[in-house]
Amino acid sequence: MERQGFFITLEGGEGSGKTTIIGRLAAYLQNRSIPYLITREPGGIEIAEKIRSIILDPAHTAMDSRTEALLYAAARSQHLAEVVEPALEEGLTVLCDRFVDSSLVYQGYARGLGMEAVWEINRFAIGNRMPDLTFYLDIEPEVGLSRIAANQDREVNRLDLESLAFHEKVREGYKLVVNNNPDRIVVLDAGRPLHMVEQDIVRTLEERVLKGF
Numbered sequence: 001m002e003r004q005g006f007f008i009t010l011e012g013g014e015g016s017g018k019t020t021i022i023g024r025l026a027a028y029l030q031n032r033s034i035p036y037l038i039t040r041e042p043g044g045i046e047i048a049e050k051i052r053s054i055i056l057d058p059a060h061t062a063m064d065s066r067t068e069a070l071l072y073a074a075a076r077s078q079h080l081a082e083v084v085e086p087a088l089e090e091g092l093t094v095l096c097d098r099f100v101d102s103s104l105v106y107q108g109y110a111r112g113l114g115m116e117a118v119w120e121i122n123r124f125a126i127g128n129r130m131p132d133l134t135f136y137l138d139i140e141p142e143v144g145l146s147r148i149a150a151n152q153d154r155e156v157n158r159l160d161l162e163s164l165a166f167h168e169k170v171r172e173g174y175k176l177v178v179n180n181n182p183d184r185i186v187v188l189d190a191g192r193p194l195h196m197v198e199q200d201i202v203r204t205l206e207e208r209v210l211k212g213f
């Protein structure tokens with residue numbers, strides 16, 4: 001029986017550097033000749049990308065919080081079925097930019113829907129699939145938002161238009177999720193230079209993931 005792939009997710013507030021870190025991780029796995037797949041949420045496949053465009057459209061500021069939570073769960077379900085599960089079955093290491101923790105934090109905590117309520121929606125969407133390992137890139141909201149403002153190549157989405165208070169609640173929510181999942185989630189200080197964050201992630205991979213390769 002072939003080895004089941006390893007599911008790694010990256011979480012963090014806006015401007016925490018997830019996309020950049022995933023690129024560095026991919027390069028590391030490639031150098032180790034470990035097959036991998038990079039994907040993201042919401043998105044990663046045609047149907048989910050269309051849902052993403054609806055969720056993150058800056059024109060959709062009137063979107064109800066429950067609608068937002070349900071759309072994220074719908075995109076996640078399709079993404080799992082069409083991208084993540086097949087890749088894991090093939091033995092690939094899946095690197096995913098955001099997963100269910102984001103919904104718990106953004107909609108459950110920051111939007112005030114309640115983490116339990118949002119978890120129930122997503123438990124139906126994901127079944128029993130949870131990440132094997134999650135890296136949470138922790139950063140001061142002011143620093144993350146300033147990075148976004150300085151990066152003219154990055155898409156400006158609806159979440160970027162939220163108040164600083166909202167992004168501070170996102171950070172508070174992540175701390176709660178981390179406390180509830182200490183064995184799965186590794187916290188990294190994303191305010192440090194990129195190479196230092198990368199070194200910590202590689203060290204964790206070598207200790208917890210790559211011994212069997």
